[in-house]
Amino acid sequence: MNTSYSQPTLRHNQVLIWLCVLSFFSVLNEMVLNVSLPDIANDFNKLPASANWVNTAFMLTFSIGTALYGKLSDQLSIKKLLLFGITVNCFGSIIGFVGHSFFPILIFARFIQGTGAAAFPALVMVVVARYIPKENRGKAFGLIGSLVAMGEGVGPAIGGVIAHCFHWSYLLLIPTVTIITVPFLIKLLKKEERLRGHFDMAGIILMSAGIVFFMLFTTSYSISFLMISILTFLIFVKHIRGAQEPFIDPALGKNVLFMIGVLCGGLIFGTVAGFVSMVPYMMKDVYHLSTAAIGSGIIFPGTMSVIIFGYIGGVLVDRKGSLYVLTIGIALMSSSFLIAAFFIDATPWLMTIVFVFVFGGLSFTKTVISTIVASSLKQKEAGAGMSLLNFTSFLSEGTGIAIVGGLLSIRLLDRRMLPIDVDHSAYLYSNMLLLFVGIIAISWLVTLIVYKRLRRND
Known part of the structure; x- marks a missing residue:
């Protein structure tokens, strides 16, 4: 026995x-x-x-593959x-x-x-x-x-x-x-x-092609790539509406709270991923740090803080509610980006503290987005909906890395925009941090308005 x-x-x-x-x-x-x-x-x-395509290439196939393997697991x-x-x-x-x-x-x-x-x-x-x-x-x-x-x-x-x-x-x-x-x-x-x-191979090919051409646009800013990407996505949307078992269920697009959670969450996740990919360039250009110092001294403490903040975020969601925790998470990230933007050349170790609170805010946000998306789904939609959230999250991270790489290359933001006295090499990174604040603040505001309005109507 x-x-x-x-x-x-x-x-x-x-x-x-x-x-x-x-x-x-x-x-x-x-x-x-x-x-x-x-x-x-x-x-x-x-x-x-x-x-940055060294990371973007991995994240591209990683995100698409995650959804693909999930579908194949029901058949193979x-x-x-x-x-x-x-x-x-x-x-x-x-x-x-x-x-x-x-x-x-x-x-x-x-x-x-x-x-x-x-x-x-x-x-x-x-x-x-x-x-x-x-x-x-x-x-x-x-x-x-x-x-x-x-x-x-x-x-x-x-x-x-x-x-x-x-x-x-x-x-x-x-x-x-x-x-x-x-x-x-x-x-x-x-x-x-x-x-x-049935496996929707045509849907996967169309979606993948649209994503690849959009990422190529963010690298070269060629309008032809953007036009091809938009056209491919339009064909993809038409395809999934008529497919027998579409790769992505079009019915999920009618769920407003779900779509807001996925899209705004994707914007926030992509912004933080772009920030993480930008920091090594910033630490090299502004402070001339070694690769080992950047990995161990600047990034490592922040990424490890995810474990602690993730637990705290889960407890707070149950006690205070999703919007409360989302607001705290956005406040942590926004204030950290702003402090880094205004004091960018003060000391490299300031960025260590910034990383801790950015990843802390990200942990809170991820917990809330998962809760909002899960609560917006019916039981029969849960599997497909959460898989789409994971797919969008991974894809957003790859896209964020590609977009930040493109902005660092064309140096459109390489000018003085803040009343700060810093070396010219810091202007670009300071302005990028301001851009990050704007993106996550807009994402928070849209989520807040839609969430409250829908809850008021229920």
Whole structure:
């Protein structure tokens, strides 16, 4: 009797261990190269608009792939999809490391890495739901969430130290560690039969093309790319309205509160991601800090604060309500950006404090956006709606990185706009911080007005 109980328990624990490894490294792969973007730009003599594609390329396929794997999990074996993702991720890592001296190969490798790594967040939760007993799922989700937060936190520090002591190209090899999970997952995960179902490949292609052309527009600001992107999205909208099983359910577009939560949340998440990608350039240009100092001293404390603020935000939402916590989160981010804009050349360690409160505000905001979106959905819409929120969040981060890279390159904001006496090299970054304040303030105001109006009508 003891044996029959202990064997399944041991199996569940082993599955959870390897899922944690995958979750940790998938997030680490997002953050680890961020601090090296200025070094990459210098090595290839590229502007930030091009260099930021090292992260944008990953986030692009990562976001689309997350939605894609989620759809495929209903039709194909989870085991095969997960192993495929691990293999592709490692393959992209090796290609990137071997060909890191050629910029097109580096970008191509990041596309491949994102395609493989997307399987982890999309499928790990499905595996937990299928393999972990119901009474232990809460602990499992909590453990995985903590490791994801830890991966976001230590990623910049690890990236900065390795890039400073060795070379940024070695960071590309970090995801290959996930290959150790393959033999264990083959043994532990059950064989599943293939399920029948329709897959909207045309919808995926149209949506992906629209996103790619829009990101190309943010890099080069060529109107032709923007026009192609708009045309492709219009065709995509027409397609999903008539498709039998569309990639994105058009009925969700009629849910006003859901759409406001997704769109305004996306603007905020994209703004913070753009800020994070801008900081290494700013620290190099204004303070001439090393890559290791930027990763460990500037970014690391802020990213680790997510763990604490995330818990506080969850407690406050239950006690004070969503709008209260959202307002605090926006206030933390806005005030931090404003302080950084006005005192940008005071001391580099001011940016460490700014990072802590920006990520603290982001934690509050993420908690609220998830709560608002979830509460706006009917039970039958919950799965598709939350998947779309995750997809939009990842995509917004990639878009934010691309847009900030483009703005840093065309230097449209490289002029004195604030009554501050700073070095000319700081003007651009100070004005960018003001732009960030405007975007998140407008997003907050729109969410507040719509949320209150809809609640008043209910």
